[in-house]
Amino acid sequence: MTAQDGHEELEAQFAQWRQYVLRRRELQPFDADELEDHLRGSVDELVAAGLSPDEAFLVAVKRMGSLDELSREFAREHSERLWKQLVLTADSRSPVAGTRSRRDLWAMVGCAAGAVASVKVPALFGLSLEDDSSFYARNFTLFALPWLAAFLAWRRKAGRSVLAILVALFALGAVAANAYPLADTSQSVVVTSIHLPIALWLVVGLAYVADDWRSFRRRMDFIRFTGEWFIYFILMALGGGVLSAFLFNTFKAIGILPEEFISHWLLPCGATAAVVVAGWLVEAKQSVVENIAPVLTRLFTPLFTAALLAFLVAVVWTNHGIDVEREALILFDLLLVVVLGLLLYSLSARDPLAPPGPFDKLQLALVVSALAIDVLVLVEITGRITDEYGSTPNRAAALGENVILLVNLAWSAWLLLTFIRRRTPFAALERWQTGYLPVYAAWAWIVVLVFPPLFSYV
Structure with a gap:
């Protein structure tokens, strides 16, 4: 050695x-x-x-x-x-523990209330979800994520320099979402609505790691936090859907239709508050969720691997190219992001000293399958751009994203292969993934800030 x-x-x-x-x-x-x-x-x-x-x-x-x-x-x-x-x-029922838990609870309640107030402020200026959907699509994460970042920065006791950077980046996001003259039907609205949440979520990551942002271990902790937060948020969203259906049908039974309350208050306010509450739950109940998330990862990894392999077989069998229109591009990029998410979270939940096993080989098959699909998508996008169709904000954004994913997936596949062959330690794969996070952030900010004027606000 x-x-x-x-x-x-x-x-x-x-x-x-x-x-x-x-x-x-x-x-x-x-x-x-x-x-x-x-x-x-x-x-x-x-x-x-x-x-x-x-x-x-x-x-x-x-x-x-x-x-x-x-x-x-x-x-x-x-x-x-x-x-x-x-x-x-060794007394877990200490008064100090209760004091800290209560402080966290009240901090969470304050930040959740701030998120709820933020999502209702535009209504004071005559904006509504029905008539101004593009505004809310661009700004929805700006209503909630700054408050989640505030809660995490408060818990981490972030320094003034970190707080200043957080405020500046969220302000930059607000400017990017609202300063450009974008029509409701503009493609730039779509790319901004997709990429701004990515950029701002990585700003939340800065609040999570606080003054220890150079540490790859803290970045891996944030990846773990992201997976656990997503699980809690989805669970709360499902519960909110059940609550909305229950309210609608019970009030309808007595002749009252609560559609306006549900659509204007319950859903938007509940969604923004849930962003903060989910973060609090992860912080407060970490040991509970650690038993859930790895199980889900191990469940869906073989399912997605089988689905991707079946798709590749179908492409070869039918000799049919991939449709790269906007909806299809979003779908394939979402698929690749899900694959990357499964890889990232499985890495964060894995014992770094455990020897290579069958699940690592399954992950390699998943990454290689995603890599092959990424190459197919890139070939089709490049062909459309160089042919008579030309470049559009959607295609340019998809091209850049798929190139970034291609690099990540290719090197991840190589590191997984060498790890399985016991030539590379597991830590190398962790360092690669955590070190690559700023690349996603940089690309998301480029799309949000540069693409609208670059494509004449189309």
Whole structure:
């Protein structure tokens, strides 16, 4: 094993230890950061004393037992926090825990109320969902995501520089969504409505990692948060749909039609508030959702793999090209994004020290299938642009997105293959995915800010 391989394997062990520590609800990421600093220092001392990195890690972790002097010292230094109860008394029902939970709850309620108020402000200026659908399509995430970012930044105690960047980026998003003279039927409205949420969600990621944005581990934590947030949001959306149907039919039975209340208040206000509530649930109930999300990932990965392989077989069998009109482009890009999401979340939930297994081979098949479909889509898009059809905002955006996805999928397939063949550590795949996130953010901002004037606001 080379020194580089030993370093990457040691980093994987640190990542596994951190993942285990963060399962304790009592601990915050900055708690884990401080403990990890102590652990790394202990490992460095043991390596300097002549132990191998693996031996040093095992000994250092042993020394970090729940009742050792180091942990007690840490508890005394942070006596106002939950760590004191965790280490000294192991009482999860501490008053400190209740205080922090209540503070988080009230912070969430305040941010959710802010999101609800934001979505209703345009109505004060005569705008409505029915008559101004393009406005709401461009701005809907601006009503909710800044408040989710505010909640996360509050929990992380983000510094002033991070807060300033968050405000500036959300303001830039508001300008991009509203400053350009776009007609309701403009293609730029569609591309802005699709790409602005992506750009702003990665701004939320900056609030999540706060001052530790350079850490690939914190970026991987945000990927895990994204998957868990999505699950909670969908569950709440399904519950909201059931509630809406129940209200409509019960009031209809007594001669009252609550359509206006449901469409103007319940659905938009509930949706924006749910964005914040879902984030709070992930933060508060992390250990519960960790049991759900990996199961869903393992369920849908083979299903999507089978669907993609069946599609490729059908393309070869029928010798029929892919339709690259707007709806089809959105569909195929959405499919590739779902595949990427399955890959990202399965990576974030995986034990980094576990050896390659059958599920890793299944993921490789999924990535290779998605890569083949991406190539087919790129060939069709390039052909349409270079032929008499020319370029449009939709095709140009789809071309760039598929090129970005092609690079990511191709290198991911290679790293998965070498990992399965035990030539590359799992940490290399994690670093590649987390390091690639800024590429998506940069492209989304380019589409939102540059494409409308570039294509004359068509």
